[in-house]
Amino acid sequence: MKSKSSRNRGFLPGFGLTMGYTVIYLSLLVLIPLSVLFLKASTMSWGEFVGTILDDRVLASIRVSVVTSFLAACMNAVFGVLVAWVLARYQFVGKRFIDGIVDLPFALPTAVGGIALTSIYAENGWIGQYAAEWGIKIAYTPLGIWVALTFIGLPFVVRTVQPVLQDWDLQMEEAAATLGATRWNTFIRVILPHLLPAVITGFALAFARALGEYGSVVFISGNMPLKTEIVPLLIMTKLEQFDYAGATAIATVMLVASFIMLLIINYLQWRINKFDAAR
Numbered sequence: 413m414k415s416k417s418s419r420n421r422g423f424l425p426g427f428g429l430t431m432g433y434t435v436i437y438l439s440l441l442v443l444i445p446l447s448v449l450f451l452k453a454s455t456m457s458w459g460e461f462v463g464t465i466l467d468d469r470v471l472a473s474i475r476v477s478v479v480t481s482f483l484a485a486c487m488n489a490v491f492g493v494l495v496a497w498v499l500a501r502y503q504f505v506g507k508r509f510i511d512g513i514v515d516l517p518f519a520l521p522t523a524v525g526g527i528a529l530t531s532i533y534a535e536n537g538w539i540g541q542y543a544a545e546w547g548i549k550i551a552y553t554p555l556g557i558w559v560a561l562t563f564i565g566l567p568f569v570v571r572t573v574q575p576v577l578q579d580w581d582l583q584m585e586e587a588a589a590t591l592g593a594t595r596w597n598t599f600i601r602v603i604l605p606h607l608l609p610a611v612i613t614g615f616a617l618a619f620a621r622a623l624g625e626y627g628s629v630v631f632i633s634g635n636m637p638l639k640t641e642i643v644p645l646l647i648m649t650k651l652e653q654f655d656y657a658g659a660t661a662i663a664t665v666m667l668v669a670s671f672i673m674l675l676i677i678n679y680l681q682w683r684i685n686k687f688d689a690a691r
Contacts, residue, residue: 473642479554488569564622576607
């Protein structure tokens with residue numbers, strides 16, 4: 413009879429070698445570049461660092477980026493679940509086509525997406541002209557930024573939730589219906605708790621991607637300081653002005669904020685999974 417250790421062995425090398433490759437890979441591509449970022453920011457004095465971050469233009473760009481990214485991630489969390497539900501539950505003509513369209517923001521160069529969105533939502537565009545008749549301006553406003561960030565973030569939620577729905581046991585819903593639960597109660601009390609970890613993961617990925625998005629936003633935002641300027645654009649502006657320390661200071665703050673957000677999201681997922689396991 414094979415021992416437990418021999419049964420657990422796979423075709424990959426042992427733990428020591430694979431762990432070594434993992435550490436080297438992450439160090440070269442993640443840890444060392446991020447460490448250099450902190451080292452570059454440390455060349456500034458504390459007063460210069462705080463003064464850079466608390467500048468009105470920097471605070472305005474952070475506010476625009478965070479608010480629009482959060483609202484776009486919330487929108488994608490709702491409609492991403494609906495799209496994933498349709499793709500996982502129903503068979504219809506053109507399903508493969510729609511399923512492929514979901515991945516389009518992944519494959520499409522972000523600059524191309526930004527140009528397309530701007531041409532559509534500008535005041536003389538196909539959609540923007542009708543919105544303008546109602547006094548709604550989309551392009552070159554925070555609303556346009558929100559549209560662009562929603563566009564690039566949708567696939568993260570759909571591709572995270574869809575596999576969970578495809579593996580879902582329909583007998584759970586049948587049992588709930590047998591006990592007299594309505595469709596809405598079944599979704600809220602049976603399906604949604606099972607989907608929630610995937611939804612939170614998709615939300616976090618969409619939010620993180622939106623915070624760092626540049627190409628699709630730079631065209632539709634208008635790049636007006638204190639109004640529609642996003643953090644990545646401000647960092648690029650400082651780099652073009654050879655203010656490397658200021659650019660790295662802003663990037664460091666966004667990096668720390670993103671890291672804290674991911675820690676919170678992972679903690680919430682752990683709590684939800686722990687709660688589901690205890691039920």
